[in-house]
Amino acid sequence: MIPSREWAVKLMHDRGMPPHIIRHSHAVSLVAVSVAFTLKKAGFEVDMRLVDRAALLHDICKADSLLNGGDHALMGRRLMEEHGYLRIGEIVGQHVRLESMEVNEAMVVNYADKRVMHDRVVSLQKRFLDLMDRYGKNEQSMQRILKHYADASEVERILVRSSGLEPGWLNHLNLIAGDHALDGGEGLL
Numbered sequence: 336m337i338p339s340r341e342w343a344v345k346l347m348h349d350r351g352m353p354p355h356i357i358r359h360s361h362a363v364s365l366v367a368v369s370v371a372f373t374l375k376k377a378g379f380e381v382d383m384r385l386v387d388r389a390a391l392l393h394d395i396c397k398a399d400s401l402l403n404g405g406d407h408a409l410m411g412r413r414l415m416e417e418h419g420y421l422r423i424g425e426i427v428g429q430h431v432r433l434e435s436m437e438v439n440e441a442m443v444v445n446y447a448d449k450r451v452m453h454d455r456v457v458s459l460q461k462r463f464l465d466l467m468d469r470y471g472k473n474e475q476s477m478q479r480i481l482k483h484y485a486d487a488s489e490v491e492r493i494l495v496r497s498s499g500l501e502p503g504w505l506n507h508l509n510l511i512a513g514d515h516a517l518d519g520g521e522g523l524l
Contacts, residue, residue: 367447
């Protein structure tokens with residue numbers, strides 16, 4: 336079961352997601368749907384509606400986590416499960432750390448999130464340099480960020496090898512207005 340886009344956007348607003356996290360989530364959705372489309376063209380069975388909704392909702396509990404602590408991916412997974420959206424919850428739960436290196440919707444959303452810094456599509460290197468500047472406060476946090484960078488780089492290699500995705504092409508998505516067909520209109524979805 337996959338919720339409507341309207342339901343997802345309403346939940347984001349009803350839960351009081353800050354505007355900057357909403358903008359980030361829309362940008363992640365744009366990247367995720369683009370990557371999913373590339374995978375579909377290469378013959379992979381990827382549910383683009385599932386990718387879109389999970390990407391929109393991947394940070395549904397980010398503000399809660401920032402205020403009260405806790406793992407926002409796990410909190411988001413539980414919230415989606417409470418609403419009866421188990422597949423969305425499974426993907427939301429993996430947007431920080433993947434459970435496997437299988438090419439699927441979770442990998443797409445995980446990768447898309449790593450390519451969006453705030454609300455702009457950037458390279459993995461630029462994204463992780465920003466994370467290191469903001470969160471690399473001690474040796475342990477720096478090592479964790481470097482591990483996530485290595486994992487994200489491997490995901491990117493898998494997606495490129497699997498679909499012919501050109502990572503630099505995704506930067507062109509910055510030119511697309513928020514209401515473009517790729518962002519939930521009558522286009523790819």
